[in-house]
Amino acid sequence: KQEVTQIPAALSVPEGENLVLNCSFTDSAIYNLQWFRQDPGKGLTSLLLIQSSQREQTSGRLNASLDKSSGRSTLYIAASQPGDSATYLCAPCSNFGNEKLTFGTGTRLTIIP
Amino acid sequence: EPEVTQTPSHQVTQMGQEVILRCVPISNHLYFYWYRQILGQKVEFLVSFYNNEISEKSEIFDDQFSVERPDGSNFTLKIRSTKLEDSAMYFCASSGVTDLDNEKLFFGSGTQLSVL
Numbered sequence: 640k641q642e643v644t645q646i647p648a649a650l651s652v653p654e655g656e657n658l659v660l661n662c663s664f665t666d667s668a669i670y671n672l673q674w675f676r677q678d679p680g681k682g683l684t685s686l687l688l689i690q691s692s693q694r695e696q697t698s699g700r701l702n703a704s705l706d707k708s709s710g711r712s713t714l715y716i717a718a719s720q721p722g723d724s725a726t727y728l729c730a731p732c733s734n735f736g737n738e739k740l741t742f743g744t745g746t747r748l749t750i751i752p
Numbered sequence: 753e754p755e756v757t758q759t760p761s762h763q764v765t766q767m768g769q770e771v772i773l774r775c776v777p778i779s780n781h782l783y784f785y786w787y788r789q790i791l792g793q794k795v796e797f798l799v800s801f802y803n804n805e806i807s808e809k810s811e812i813f814d815d816q817f818s819v820e821r822p823d824g825s826n827f828t829l830k831i832r833s834t835k836l837e838d839s840a841m842y843f844c845a846s847s848g849v850t851d852l853d854n855e856k857l858f859f860g861s862g863t864q865l866s867v868l
Contacts, residue, residue, distance in 0.1 A: 673856060673857065675859075681861055681862070682756075682843055682859040682860050682861040682862050683795070683843065683845075683857075683859040684859070685856035685857055685858065685859075688855065688856045728795065730795075734808060739797045739800065739808050739810070740787075740797060740857065741797070742794045742795040742796070743794065744793075744794050745794075
């Protein structure tokens with residue numbers, strides 16, 4: 640059974656800093672891994688999807704890496720802004736077709752203006 | 753930008769009552785899902801639906817739960833006889849524009865179900 644751990648559980652940093660969020664998963668037999676953002680009381684927004692054959696994916700100030708063999712992924716946020724404040728969730732997928740994502744408990748990020 | 757829409761945003765019901773949560777996935781998507789998040793806990797997979805049938809379900813998705821795509825646009829989750837522990841935020845999601853896709857999931861903003 641896939642288990643996903645995200646460290647740290649919460650993080651507060653001043654605006655403008657670069658930061659790294661960590662995700663580890665126990666079953667390396669995955670098809671892809673997605674990073675999501677969740678704002679309070681809202682749904683989840685997919686930020687990046689890394690296929691199992693890829694090592695990283697970039698979108699704007701976000702860069703996600705994947706080391707499938709060691710069961711790790713990181714989300715790097717450059718030049719953080721107050722609008723980046725949210726909970727970030729990591730979710731590896733063990734089935735083709737995006738079935739059955741397993742979510743971590745998330746990292747609650749606060750960017751201090 | 754296309755989005756997944758869910759109604760209602762909040763649903764309050766009495767224990768033992770039936771509830772139907774409604775979702776309109778993105779129109780050209782092929783895969784549909786329900787997830788839930790109990791307050792303070794992880795988002796949990798419930799069920800996936802493809803080609804008009806359930807393709808995968810979790811242990812949570814027991815006989816009290818059912819899903820349906822009654823027409824070309826709606827996707828519903830029915831809980832036959834609600835229990836207190838069914839109280840959660842229920843998220844609908846959709847993905848995939850081709851059979852071979854392995855794409856991002858698009859989530860709705862959720863229905864907060866409160867069972868009293």
